[in-house]
Amino acid sequence: MVEVRDFREMGEALGDACAVLRSNAVVAGLDAEVPTCPGWTVRDLVAHQGLVHRWAAAYIARTGRPAPDAIVLAEADAAPDLLDWFDEGMVTLLNAVAAAPADLDVKFFLPDAPPPRDAWLRRQVHETSIHAADAMAARLGRPPRGDELWVSPGLAADGVDEVLTGFLVKRRPETDLPGPRSVLFTATDAHRAWWVNLTHDGALTTRVDGEAPEADVTVSGTARELYLTVWNRGRAATASDPGLWDEWAERVKVTWS
Structure with a gap:
Protein backbone atom coordinates (compact mmCIF):
# COMPACT_ATOMS: atom_id res chain seq x y z
CA MET A 1 0.00 0.00 0.00
CA ARG A 145 25.33 13.62 -7.44
CA GLY A 146 23.04 12.05 -4.91
CA ASP A 147 25.01 13.52 -2.02
CA GLU A 148 24.50 17.00 -3.48
CA LEU A 149 20.71 16.83 -3.31
CA TRP A 150 18.82 18.61 -0.54
CA VAL A 151 15.97 16.06 -0.34
CA SER A 152 15.84 13.59 2.54
CA PRO A 153 16.32 9.85 1.89
CA GLY A 154 12.67 9.29 2.76
CA LEU A 155 11.43 11.84 0.25
CA ALA A 156 13.80 10.56 -2.42
CA ALA A 157 12.53 7.01 -1.84
CA ASP A 158 8.98 8.31 -2.24
CA GLY A 159 9.97 9.72 -5.63
CA VAL A 160 11.39 6.35 -6.64
CA ASP A 161 8.13 4.76 -5.53
CA GLU A 162 6.11 7.16 -7.70
CA VAL A 163 8.10 6.17 -10.79
CA LEU A 164 8.12 2.41 -10.19
CA THR A 165 4.55 1.93 -8.93
CA GLY A 166 2.95 4.74 -10.93
CA PHE A 167 4.50 5.91 -14.17
CA LEU A 168 6.13 2.58 -15.06
CA VAL A 169 2.98 0.54 -14.39
CA LYS A 170 0.75 3.02 -16.22
CA ARG A 171 2.64 2.63 -19.51
CA ARG A 172 0.63 1.16 -22.37
CA PRO A 173 1.26 -2.55 -23.00
CA GLU A 174 2.32 -1.88 -26.58
CA THR A 175 5.09 0.43 -25.38
CA ASP A 176 8.50 -1.24 -25.26
CA LEU A 177 10.00 -1.68 -21.80
CA PRO A 178 13.52 -2.75 -20.79
CA GLY A 179 12.57 -6.42 -20.61
CA PRO A 180 11.41 -9.07 -20.33
CA ARG A 181 13.20 -9.34 -17.00
CA SER A 182 12.72 -8.82 -13.30
CA VAL A 183 14.57 -6.04 -11.50
CA LEU A 184 15.04 -5.53 -7.78
CA PHE A 185 15.59 -1.89 -6.77
CA THR A 186 17.01 -1.31 -3.28
CA ALA A 187 17.46 2.03 -1.51
CA THR A 188 20.30 1.19 0.84
CA ASP A 189 19.74 4.04 3.30
CA ALA A 190 15.94 4.15 3.37
CA HIS A 191 14.99 0.51 4.02
CA ARG A 192 12.88 0.48 0.87
CA ALA A 193 12.90 -1.97 -2.02
CA TRP A 194 10.78 -2.66 -5.10
CA TRP A 195 10.57 -5.80 -7.25
CA VAL A 196 9.63 -4.97 -10.82
CA ASN A 197 8.58 -7.53 -13.41
CA LEU A 198 8.97 -6.16 -16.92
CA THR A 199 7.15 -8.10 -19.65
CA HIS A 200 5.92 -7.52 -23.18
CA ASP A 201 2.49 -6.88 -21.64
CA GLY A 202 3.69 -4.12 -19.32
CA ALA A 203 5.16 -3.80 -15.83
CA LEU A 204 4.13 -5.04 -12.41
CA THR A 205 5.75 -3.48 -9.34
CA THR A 206 5.63 -4.94 -5.84
CA ARG A 207 6.83 -3.07 -2.79
CA VAL A 208 9.12 -5.43 -0.88
CA ASP A 209 8.44 -5.81 2.81
CA GLY A 210 10.84 -8.38 4.21
CA GLU A 211 13.02 -10.79 2.28
CA ALA A 212 13.40 -9.75 -1.34
CA PRO A 213 12.63 -12.24 -4.11
CA GLU A 214 15.28 -13.20 -6.62
CA ALA A 215 15.56 -11.01 -9.71
CA ASP A 216 17.35 -11.10 -13.05
CA VAL A 217 18.91 -7.71 -12.37
CA THR A 218 19.63 -5.99 -9.08
CA VAL A 219 19.87 -2.22 -8.70
CA SER A 220 21.13 -0.53 -5.55
CA GLY A 221 22.15 2.87 -4.31
CA THR A 222 21.21 5.45 -1.77
CA ALA A 223 17.65 6.72 -2.07
CA ARG A 224 18.93 9.94 -3.63
CA GLU A 225 21.03 8.01 -6.16
CA LEU A 226 18.05 5.85 -7.11
CA TYR A 227 15.86 8.94 -7.33
CA LEU A 228 18.12 10.64 -9.86
CA THR A 229 18.73 7.45 -11.83
CA VAL A 230 15.15 6.27 -12.31
CA TRP A 231 14.27 9.82 -13.39
CA ASN A 232 17.11 9.66 -15.96
CA ARG A 233 19.23 12.30 -14.25
CA GLY A 234 22.56 10.47 -14.39
CA ARG A 235 23.41 6.88 -13.52
CA ALA A 236 24.51 7.02 -9.91
CA ALA A 237 22.71 3.79 -8.92
CA THR A 238 24.55 0.54 -9.57
CA ALA A 239 22.95 -2.19 -11.71
CA SER A 240 24.24 -5.76 -11.97
CA ASP A 241 23.58 -5.34 -15.71
CA PRO A 242 24.78 -1.83 -16.61
CA GLY A 243 23.03 -2.16 -19.98
CA LEU A 244 19.73 -1.74 -18.16
CA TRP A 245 20.30 2.01 -17.97
CA ASP A 246 20.70 2.39 -21.74
CA GLU A 247 17.30 0.76 -22.25
CA TRP A 248 15.82 2.66 -19.34
CA ALA A 249 16.90 6.03 -20.71
CA GLU A 250 15.43 5.16 -24.10
CA ARG A 251 12.15 3.62 -22.99
CA VAL A 252 11.21 4.94 -19.55
CA LYS A 253 10.48 8.63 -19.92
CA VAL A 254 8.03 10.96 -18.22
CA THR A 255 6.86 13.70 -20.55
CA TRP A 256 4.43 16.61 -20.33
CA SER A 257 1.63 16.35 -22.87
Whole structure:
Protein backbone atom coordinates (compact mmCIF):
# COMPACT_ATOMS: atom_id res chain seq x y z
CA MET A 1 0.00 0.00 0.00
CA VAL A 2 1.31 3.45 -0.85
CA GLU A 3 2.63 5.52 2.02
CA VAL A 4 0.72 8.76 2.60
CA ARG A 5 3.31 11.26 3.70
CA ASP A 6 2.61 14.10 6.12
CA PHE A 7 0.70 16.86 4.32
CA ARG A 8 2.54 19.71 6.03
CA GLU A 9 5.91 18.07 5.36
CA MET A 10 5.09 17.68 1.68
CA GLY A 11 3.97 21.29 1.43
CA GLU A 12 7.31 22.36 2.87
CA ALA A 13 9.09 20.03 0.43
CA LEU A 14 7.35 21.76 -2.46
CA GLY A 15 8.46 25.15 -1.18
CA ASP A 16 12.02 23.87 -0.73
CA ALA A 17 12.14 22.52 -4.28
CA CYS A 18 10.93 25.84 -5.66
CA ALA A 19 13.62 27.67 -3.70
CA VAL A 20 16.35 25.34 -4.97
CA LEU A 21 15.17 25.65 -8.56
CA ARG A 22 15.04 29.43 -8.35
CA SER A 23 18.40 29.92 -6.64
CA ASN A 24 20.22 27.65 -9.08
CA ALA A 25 18.52 29.36 -12.02
CA VAL A 26 19.79 32.72 -10.77
CA VAL A 27 23.37 31.47 -10.45
CA ALA A 28 23.39 29.56 -13.74
CA GLY A 29 21.67 32.32 -15.71
CA LEU A 30 18.56 31.98 -17.83
CA ASP A 31 20.53 31.38 -21.02
CA ALA A 32 22.58 28.49 -19.60
CA GLU A 33 22.06 25.05 -21.14
CA VAL A 34 20.52 22.30 -19.02
CA PRO A 35 22.63 19.13 -19.40
CA THR A 36 19.87 16.87 -18.07
CA CYS A 37 17.26 18.30 -20.46
CA PRO A 38 18.98 18.39 -23.87
CA GLY A 39 17.84 21.31 -25.99
CA TRP A 40 16.58 23.33 -23.05
CA THR A 41 17.98 26.46 -21.47
CA VAL A 42 17.26 27.48 -17.90
CA ARG A 43 14.71 29.89 -19.35
CA ASP A 44 12.84 26.93 -20.89
CA LEU A 45 13.07 25.02 -17.62
CA VAL A 46 11.67 27.84 -15.50
CA ALA A 47 8.86 28.55 -17.98
CA HIS A 48 7.93 24.87 -18.10
CA GLN A 49 7.80 24.55 -14.33
CA GLY A 50 5.77 27.73 -14.00
CA LEU A 51 3.36 26.34 -16.57
CA VAL A 52 2.97 23.07 -14.67
CA HIS A 53 2.41 24.89 -11.36
CA ARG A 54 -0.34 27.02 -12.88
CA TRP A 55 -1.97 24.00 -14.51
CA ALA A 56 -1.93 22.00 -11.27
CA ALA A 57 -3.21 24.93 -9.21
CA ALA A 58 -6.21 25.42 -11.53
CA TYR A 59 -6.97 21.70 -11.46
CA ILE A 60 -6.68 21.35 -7.67
CA ALA A 61 -8.70 24.53 -7.04
CA ARG A 62 -11.29 23.44 -9.64
CA THR A 63 -11.41 26.94 -11.09
CA GLY A 64 -12.12 25.71 -14.60
CA ARG A 65 -10.09 24.29 -17.44
CA PRO A 66 -6.40 25.33 -17.16
CA ALA A 67 -5.22 27.80 -19.79
CA PRO A 68 -3.68 26.27 -22.94
CA ASP A 69 0.07 25.71 -22.74
CA ALA A 70 0.81 28.13 -25.57
CA ILE A 71 -0.96 30.98 -23.78
CA VAL A 72 0.85 30.36 -20.50
CA LEU A 73 4.23 30.07 -22.20
CA ALA A 74 3.58 33.30 -24.12
CA GLU A 75 2.79 34.95 -20.78
CA ALA A 76 6.09 33.65 -19.42
CA ASP A 77 7.95 34.98 -22.45
CA ALA A 78 6.37 38.40 -22.03
CA ALA A 79 6.98 38.62 -18.27
CA PRO A 80 9.30 41.49 -17.28
CA ASP A 81 11.01 39.13 -14.84
CA LEU A 82 10.63 35.40 -15.51
CA LEU A 83 11.64 34.41 -11.99
CA ASP A 84 9.03 36.72 -10.48
CA TRP A 85 6.51 35.08 -12.81
CA PHE A 86 7.70 31.68 -11.55
CA ASP A 87 7.24 32.84 -7.96
CA GLU A 88 3.65 33.90 -8.70
CA GLY A 89 2.85 30.43 -9.99
CA MET A 90 4.45 28.82 -6.95
CA VAL A 91 2.36 30.94 -4.58
CA THR A 92 -0.81 30.17 -6.54
CA LEU A 93 -0.08 26.45 -6.33
CA LEU A 94 0.77 26.49 -2.63
CA ASN A 95 -2.43 28.43 -1.88
CA ALA A 96 -4.50 25.98 -3.94
CA VAL A 97 -3.02 23.01 -2.11
CA ALA A 98 -3.44 24.61 1.31
CA ALA A 99 -7.11 25.41 0.59
CA ALA A 100 -7.95 21.98 -0.81
CA PRO A 101 -10.06 19.75 1.47
CA ALA A 102 -8.57 16.44 2.58
CA ASP A 103 -11.33 14.65 0.65
CA LEU A 104 -10.75 16.63 -2.56
CA ASP A 105 -12.84 15.01 -5.28
CA VAL A 106 -10.80 15.24 -8.47
CA LYS A 107 -9.27 12.62 -10.70
CA PHE A 108 -5.67 11.46 -10.47
CA PHE A 109 -3.96 9.62 -13.28
CA LEU A 110 -1.45 7.23 -11.66
CA PRO A 111 -2.35 3.82 -10.19
CA ASP A 112 -1.85 2.87 -6.53
CA ALA A 113 -1.69 6.52 -5.47
CA PRO A 114 -2.67 8.35 -2.27
CA PRO A 115 -6.03 10.19 -2.11
CA PRO A 116 -6.28 12.91 -4.80
CA ARG A 117 -5.25 15.92 -2.70
CA ASP A 118 -2.15 14.13 -1.42
CA ALA A 119 -1.44 12.54 -4.79
CA TRP A 120 -1.45 15.88 -6.61
CA LEU A 121 0.76 17.45 -3.94
CA ARG A 122 3.13 14.50 -4.17
CA ARG A 123 3.21 14.81 -7.95
CA GLN A 124 4.10 18.50 -7.76
CA VAL A 125 6.77 17.88 -5.13
CA HIS A 126 8.59 15.39 -7.32
CA GLU A 127 7.96 17.27 -10.57
CA THR A 128 9.51 20.37 -9.01
CA SER A 129 12.31 18.53 -7.19
CA ILE A 130 13.51 16.80 -10.34
CA HIS A 131 13.46 20.05 -12.27
CA ALA A 132 15.27 21.72 -9.38
CA ALA A 133 17.93 19.05 -9.88
CA ASP A 134 17.96 20.10 -13.56
CA ALA A 135 18.62 23.68 -12.47
CA MET A 136 21.48 22.37 -10.34
CA ALA A 137 22.81 20.57 -13.43
CA ALA A 138 22.76 23.86 -15.34
CA ARG A 139 24.78 25.50 -12.58
CA LEU A 140 27.22 22.58 -12.23
CA GLY A 141 27.52 21.75 -15.92
CA ARG A 142 26.72 18.10 -15.12
CA PRO A 143 24.03 16.03 -13.41
CA PRO A 144 24.15 16.47 -9.63
CA ARG A 145 25.33 13.62 -7.44
CA GLY A 146 23.04 12.05 -4.91
CA ASP A 147 25.01 13.52 -2.02
CA GLU A 148 24.50 17.00 -3.48
CA LEU A 149 20.71 16.83 -3.31
CA TRP A 150 18.82 18.61 -0.54
CA VAL A 151 15.97 16.06 -0.34
CA SER A 152 15.84 13.59 2.54
CA PRO A 153 16.32 9.85 1.89
CA GLY A 154 12.67 9.29 2.76
CA LEU A 155 11.43 11.84 0.25
CA ALA A 156 13.80 10.56 -2.42
CA ALA A 157 12.53 7.01 -1.84
CA ASP A 158 8.98 8.31 -2.24
CA GLY A 159 9.97 9.72 -5.63
CA VAL A 160 11.39 6.35 -6.64
CA ASP A 161 8.13 4.76 -5.53
CA GLU A 162 6.11 7.16 -7.70
CA VAL A 163 8.10 6.17 -10.79
CA LEU A 164 8.12 2.41 -10.19
CA THR A 165 4.55 1.93 -8.93
CA GLY A 166 2.95 4.74 -10.93
CA PHE A 167 4.50 5.91 -14.17
CA LEU A 168 6.13 2.58 -15.06
CA VAL A 169 2.98 0.54 -14.39
CA LYS A 170 0.75 3.02 -16.22
CA ARG A 171 2.64 2.63 -19.51
CA ARG A 172 0.63 1.16 -22.37
CA PRO A 173 1.26 -2.55 -23.00
CA GLU A 174 2.32 -1.88 -26.58
CA THR A 175 5.09 0.43 -25.38
CA ASP A 176 8.50 -1.24 -25.26
CA LEU A 177 10.00 -1.68 -21.80
CA PRO A 178 13.52 -2.75 -20.79
CA GLY A 179 12.57 -6.42 -20.61
CA PRO A 180 11.41 -9.07 -20.33
CA ARG A 181 13.20 -9.34 -17.00
CA SER A 182 12.72 -8.82 -13.30
CA VAL A 183 14.57 -6.04 -11.50
CA LEU A 184 15.04 -5.53 -7.78
CA PHE A 185 15.59 -1.89 -6.77
CA THR A 186 17.01 -1.31 -3.28
CA ALA A 187 17.46 2.03 -1.51
CA THR A 188 20.30 1.19 0.84
CA ASP A 189 19.74 4.04 3.30
CA ALA A 190 15.94 4.15 3.37
CA HIS A 191 14.99 0.51 4.02
CA ARG A 192 12.88 0.48 0.87
CA ALA A 193 12.90 -1.97 -2.02
CA TRP A 194 10.78 -2.66 -5.10
CA TRP A 195 10.57 -5.80 -7.25
CA VAL A 196 9.63 -4.97 -10.82
CA ASN A 197 8.58 -7.53 -13.41
CA LEU A 198 8.97 -6.16 -16.92
CA THR A 199 7.15 -8.10 -19.65
CA HIS A 200 5.92 -7.52 -23.18
CA ASP A 201 2.49 -6.88 -21.64
CA GLY A 202 3.69 -4.12 -19.32
CA ALA A 203 5.16 -3.80 -15.83
CA LEU A 204 4.13 -5.04 -12.41
CA THR A 205 5.75 -3.48 -9.34
CA THR A 206 5.63 -4.94 -5.84
CA ARG A 207 6.83 -3.07 -2.79
CA VAL A 208 9.12 -5.43 -0.88
CA ASP A 209 8.44 -5.81 2.81
CA GLY A 210 10.84 -8.38 4.21
CA GLU A 211 13.02 -10.79 2.28
CA ALA A 212 13.40 -9.75 -1.34
CA PRO A 213 12.63 -12.24 -4.11
CA GLU A 214 15.28 -13.20 -6.62
CA ALA A 215 15.56 -11.01 -9.71
CA ASP A 216 17.35 -11.10 -13.05
CA VAL A 217 18.91 -7.71 -12.37
CA THR A 218 19.63 -5.99 -9.08
CA VAL A 219 19.87 -2.22 -8.70
CA SER A 220 21.13 -0.53 -5.55
CA GLY A 221 22.15 2.87 -4.31
CA THR A 222 21.21 5.45 -1.77
CA ALA A 223 17.65 6.72 -2.07
CA ARG A 224 18.93 9.94 -3.63
CA GLU A 225 21.03 8.01 -6.16
CA LEU A 226 18.05 5.85 -7.11
CA TYR A 227 15.86 8.94 -7.33
CA LEU A 228 18.12 10.64 -9.86
CA THR A 229 18.73 7.45 -11.83
CA VAL A 230 15.15 6.27 -12.31
CA TRP A 231 14.27 9.82 -13.39
CA ASN A 232 17.11 9.66 -15.96
CA ARG A 233 19.23 12.30 -14.25
CA GLY A 234 22.56 10.47 -14.39
CA ARG A 235 23.41 6.88 -13.52
CA ALA A 236 24.51 7.02 -9.91
CA ALA A 237 22.71 3.79 -8.92
CA THR A 238 24.55 0.54 -9.57
CA ALA A 239 22.95 -2.19 -11.71
CA SER A 240 24.24 -5.76 -11.97
CA ASP A 241 23.58 -5.34 -15.71
CA PRO A 242 24.78 -1.83 -16.61
CA GLY A 243 23.03 -2.16 -19.98
CA LEU A 244 19.73 -1.74 -18.16
CA TRP A 245 20.30 2.01 -17.97
CA ASP A 246 20.70 2.39 -21.74
CA GLU A 247 17.30 0.76 -22.25
CA TRP A 248 15.82 2.66 -19.34
CA ALA A 249 16.90 6.03 -20.71
CA GLU A 250 15.43 5.16 -24.10
CA ARG A 251 12.15 3.62 -22.99
CA VAL A 252 11.21 4.94 -19.55
CA LYS A 253 10.48 8.63 -19.92
CA VAL A 254 8.03 10.96 -18.22
CA THR A 255 6.86 13.70 -20.55
CA TRP A 256 4.43 16.61 -20.33
CA SER A 257 1.63 16.35 -22.87
